[in-house]
Amino acid sequence: MGLSKTATGLNILQDELKIERTSPEDKIIALGGNPNVGKSTVFNKLTGLNQHTGNWPGKTVTNAFGAYNYKNCNFILVDLPGTYSLMANSVEEEVARDFICFAEPHATVIVIDATCLERNLNLVLQTLEITSKVILCVNLIDEAKRKNINIDLEKLSEELGIPVVGTSATKSIGLSSLMDEIYKLCCNEVELTPINIKYTKEIEEAISMVEEKVKTMIPSKLNPRWTSIKLLEGDMKLLNSIDKYLGFDLSKENTIINEVKRARDFLKTTGIDSDSFRDITVSTLVNISERISKKVVTINNKDYDDFDRKIDNYLTSKKFGFPIMAFLLMVIFWITISGANIPSEILAKGFTILEDSLSLFFQWINAPSWLHDVLVLGIFRTLAWVVSVMLPPMAIFFPLFTLLEDLGYLPRVAFNLDNFFKKSYACGKQALTMCMGFGCNAAGIIGCRIIDSPRERLIAVITNNFVPCNGRFPILIAVTSMFFAGIVKGSFQPVILTLIVTTVIVLGIFMTLLISKILSKTILRGLPSNFTLELPPYRKPQVGRIIIRSIFDRTLFVLGRAVVVAIPAGLIIWIMANVYIRDSNILTFTANLLNPLAKLIGLDGYILLAFILGFPANEIVIPILLMSYMATGSLTELNSLAELKDFLVANGWTWVTAISVMLFSLMHWPCATTCLTIRKETQSLKWTIVSFLTPTLAGFAVCFLVVNLIRFFNLL
Numbered sequence: 275m276g277l278s279k280t281a282t283g284l285n286i287l288q289d290e291l292k293i294e295r296t297s298p299e300d301k302i303i304a305l306g307g308n309p310n311v312g313k314s315t316v317f318n319k320l321t322g323l324n325q326h327t328g329n330w331p332g333k334t335v336t337n338a339f340g341a342y343n344y345k346n347c348n349f350i351l352v353d354l355p356g357t358y359s360l361m362a363n364s365v366e367e368e369v370a371r372d373f374i375c376f377a378e379p380h381a382t383v384i385v386i387d388a389t390c391l392e393r394n395l396n397l398v399l400q401t402l403e404i405t406s407k408v409i410l411c412v413n414l415i416d417e418a419k420r421k422n423i424n425i426d427l428e429k430l431s432e433e434l435g436i437p438v439v440g441t442s443a444t445k446s447i448g449l450s451s452l453m454d455e456i457y458k459l460c461c462n463e464v465e466l467t468p469i470n471i472k473y474t475k476e477i478e479e480a481i482s483m484v485e486e487k488v489k490t491m492i493p494s495k496l497n498p499r500w501t502s503i504k505l506l507e508g509d510m511k512l513l514n515s516i517d518k519y520l521g522f523d524l525s526k527e528n529t530i531i532n533e534v535k536r537a538r539d540f541l542k543t544t545g546i547d548s549d550s551f552r553d554i555t556v557s558t559l560v561n562i563s564e565r566i567s568k569k570v571v572t573i574n575n576k577d578y579d580d581f582d583r584k585i586d587n588y589l590t591s592k593k594f595g596f597p598i599m600a601f602l603l604m605v606i607f608w609i610t611i612s613g614a615n616i617p618s619e620i621l622a623k624g625f626t627i628l629e630d631s632l633s634l635f636f637q638w639i640n641a642p643s644w645l646h647d648v649l650v651l652g653i654f655r656t657l658a659w660v661v662s663v664m665l666p667p668m669a670i671f672f673p674l675f676t677l678l679e680d681l682g683y684l685p686r687v688a689f690n691l692d693n694f695f696k697k698s699y700a701c702g703k704q705a706l707t708m709c710m711g712f713g714c715n716a717a718g719i720i721g722c723r724i725i726d727s728p729r730e731r732l733i734a735v736i737t738n739n740f741v742p743c744n745g746r747f748p749i750l751i752a753v754t755s756m757f758f759a760g761i762v763k764g765s766f767q768p769v770i771l772t773l774i775v776t777t778v779i780v781l782g783i784f785m786t787l788l789i790s791k792i793l794s795k796t797i798l799r800g801l802p803s804n805f806t807l808e809l810p811p812y813r814k815p816q817v818g819r820i821i822i823r824s825i826f827d828r829t830l831f832v833l834g835r836a837v838v839v840a841i842p843a844g845l846i847i848w849i850m851a852n853v854y855i856r857d858s859n860i861l862t863f864t865a866n867l868l869n870p871l872a873k874l875i876g877l878d879g880y881i882l883l884a885f886i887l888g889f890p891a892n893e894i895v896i897p898i899l900l901m902s903y904m905a906t907g908s909l910t911e912l913n914s915l916a917e918l919k920d921f922l923v924a925n926g927w928t929w930v931t932a933i934s935v936m937l938f939s940l941m942h943w944p945c946a947t948t949c950l951t952i953r954k955e956t957q958s959l960k961w962t963i964v965s966f967l968t969p970t971l972a973g974f975a976v977c978f979l980v981v982n983l984i985r986f987f988n989l990l
Contacts, residue, residue: 672825
């Protein structure tokens with residue numbers, strides 16, 4: 275059932291977001307707040323499992339909404355993107371502002387961090403300029419008490435003129451009071467007297483000049499004072515939103531436009547241009563936040579954040595920051611590499627048993643042999659390879675990655691790498707999306723939504739494939755183990771293996787920075803944008819939430835996409851291995867055609883073909899290669915790495931071939947899952963093709979350079 279037909283903007287927003295109301299009496303509640311304040315925890319606690327997620331219409335920003343019932347009234351909670359302001363400098367800010375402004379929620383709940391009250395109040399004041407129907411949720415109140423930070427919530431409520439509730443969402447403390455305040459506000463049982471924000475005398479006079487015209491011409495659903503401020507700022511995005519949601523094109527209203535011009539001319543006579551106008555309004559809100567914070571916050575221990583600062587002195591220092599990052603990266607890879615072996619073997623054996631059972635079933639029903647070969651030896655065996663090789667490392671890597679995220683370390687990674695990305699004319703947030711790519715490049719592409727600038731977001735999307743996903747780790751690990759890790763015997767072998775793999779990763783990071791700069795100087799010219807990077811306090815990780823987020827939101831999501839593309843791949847591989855052209859099957863025939871090109875970059879035709887056929891999922895590159903060399907009709911696996919090395923050497927492999935395979939595995943086209951994700955996120959075939967060609971050309975160029983340098987110096 276759609277939203278009430280009383281508001282155009284309300285209808286459009288709800289229809290686009292597919293929010294369903296069981297009754298016209300349902301209350302729409304907007305839930306906003308800064309990142310890292312526990313907003314999602316509040317949302318999850320209130321709505322439980324009654325949630326839906328998707329994308330904001332036309333935006334690469336995730337939305338979520340859910341329902342809960344309180345005092346026989348149904349409330350629909352819309353989780354807005356985490357933002358630091360509503361100035362519409364980013365997609366997230368624009369989405370949050372438009373919903374609060376045009377969807378006319380019955381109440382807007384702003385969640386803030388009790389340990390960072392002064393900084394978080396800025397968003398509250400901006401929201402109050404749009405609507406008076408605001409409730410402040412001061413979350414993490416228990417953590418503030420632990421740090422001896424006391425907040426007078428009653429005094430804060432008096433200062434702001436709105437209801438204020440203290441909560442600790444993770445412990446479900448204060449949520450019943452929050453629901454009660456929401457209920458009373460929606461049912462008009464509370465009288466609001468929100469703070470009256472005043473700017474300088476000159477700005478107030480300019481606002482009043484425009485406000486008089488706005489009151490008479492713009493629909494009453496908009497706050498005329500706030501609208502006047504935005505018009506004086508020259509906020510073109512707001513004009514577009516007014517036209518979209520209210521059907522009112524301000525650019526054609528000469529009366530208002532002329533009044534805005536007159537007010538700006540007046541401000542210029544007082545020395546206030548458009549830039550200083552915004553600076554003054556922003557600084558006014560900051561000063562008010564500071565004044566209120568001093569009145570309501572008491573810190574008994576002035577050194578409450580000393581522990582965090584001491585840790586940051588090492589984690590973000592020029593001397594120790596990068597070695598610690600490299601060490602943690604090595605630890606994660608070592609745990610992933612070592613821990614994935616046993617579950618992979620168990621899964622492989624399980625699939626083997628299941629394959630035998632399926633073969634018996636096909637015999638029992640007297641199915642034709644070709645049908646058995648296509649479905650079992652082709653599709654099922656390919657699928658089994660993908661799951662058994664891909665699932666265990668993802669199930670280990672993603673929780674470890676989420677653990678660092680929950681601890682608050684990942685923003686420190688972005689802080690450390692920010693200067694390098696700035697020199698590459700890219701965004702420091704790209705460091706976070708790059709980290710996500712280690713688990714899965716498709717997940718890294720989705721993570722690029724956190725980058726505000728469209729130009730910088732495209733750079734992050736195009737270069738994300740330079741960090742290897744867990745689908746490419748099996749190739750890197752296997753080749754390293756066979757040809758290089760054996761230089762040291764005994765218990766140190768895993769350490770050497772981890773060091774070599776980490777070195778390859780560092781090369782991938784270097785290529786990310788290099789290609790980012792090349793793109794910034796060519797097809798994506800521009801200067802790096804400014805962004806706010808918050809270093810949140812270190813927190814005790816929530817193990818249960820980490821497991822749920824990493825398994826369901828990341829591991830199973832990525833695995834599901836890989837399975838979808840692996841099924842047709844199994845069919846294609848089987849056909850190519852079993853259909854003959856004269857005396858050779860299609861696999862061999864195609865490999866011979868590719869051989870001259872492959873030799874230029876240190877590979878052979880079979881290796882290059884394996885990478886091409888591995889487009890659906892990188893996990894199947896090695897089994898395709900073995901199947902091609904053996905000229906068998908189905909995917910094949912040898913029993914040990916020693917056996918595999920002897921087999922590869924017999925087919926012409928050298929240490930130079932191994933290096934080329936590792937480099938090409940690091941830098942070649944994205945898999946099908948990632949390409950589909952790029953197409954969906956960019957909404958552009960052009961940028962999908964660019965994202966495909968960029969790492970591919972880089973891979974060919976690097977392999978060609980390395981191989982020919984080795985040949986030139988006669989190191990073979």
